[in-house]
Amino acid sequence: MLTRLRAKILKVLHRPVYFDSDFSDRQSQDQKNILLFLTPHLFTGKSILHVGIRNSEIAKRFSSYATFIDGITIVKREKRKAEKLNLSNYKVYIKNKYRKFSLGKKYDIIIDNNLASYGCCEKHIRDIFESYANMLNNKEMIITEIHGLQHHFEGVTKGFDYQKLKKISSEFSLFVNRIGSMYVIKKI
Numbered sequence: 001m002l003t004r005l006r007a008k009i010l011k012v013l014h015r016p017v018y019f020d021s022d023f024s025d026r027q028s029q030d031q032k033n034i035l036l037f038l039t040p041h042l043f044t045g046k047s048i049l050h051v052g053i054r055n056s057e058i059a060k061r062f063s064s065y066a067t068f069i070d071g072i073t074i075v076k077r078e079k080r081k082a083e084k085l086n087l088s089n090y091k092v093y094i095k096n097k098y099r100k101f102s103l104g105k106k107y108d109i110i111i112d113n114n115l116a117s118y119g120c121c122e123k124h125i126r127d128i129f130e131s132y133a134n135m136l137n138n139k140e141m142i143i144t145e146i147h148g149l150q151h152h153f154e155g156v157t158k159g160f161d162y163q164k165l166k167k168i169s170s171e172f173s174l175f176v177n178r179i180g181s182m183y184v185i186k187k188i
Ligand SMILES: C[S@@+](CC[C@H](N)C(=O)[O-])C[C@H]1O[C@@H](n2cnc3c(N)ncnc32)[C@H](O)[C@@H]1O
Pocket: 016, 017, 018, 019, 020, 023, 051, 052, 053, 054, 072, 073, 074, 075, 078, 095, 096, 097, 098, 111, 112, 113, 114, 115, 117, 118
């Protein structure tokens, strides 16, 4: 109830609607599907950005294959848990993705299971695309998932569908490919 009220107030104030509760012990269907899609081969020699690290599942499984993995979260507890893993090539930053951001690096793969779920409006969603397009190495990809993409905050934010994803991606010279329940977005 309070979360919904807070989200509605944030929306009226035109501020990004975000959850800062600890998700580190939860796993959603979209996250499970992303984990099934990812393989050690895909990560080998690659730089990765994981948006919304939750339980650091991706870093736990794939850090030994990747060149490095960076993660962002807005939950300090998730960051502390990530640091306790002591993975030398895994670094976590506190960042709100609904504000344009950069970590001063380029990534081969950006993984975001709820790409647009909590954006209060298209401006904030465009800010995400701009950040991701700027951080993406040429020809590489952004991975998201169909259920995670449709997920939204009932009555506050709107879900995103394939058509909307294609339209906004094209504005940033990105091209969307659907593979099973995954959306793979690449530079044109
Ligand atoms: C419900 S999932 C959402 C995952 C999704 N990738 C996202 O960013 O919305 C919760 C995870 O996403 C993170 N998260 C939620 N809102 C965020 C935001 N605005 N910026 C960065 N991470 C966020 C949380 O810290 C947590 O790790």
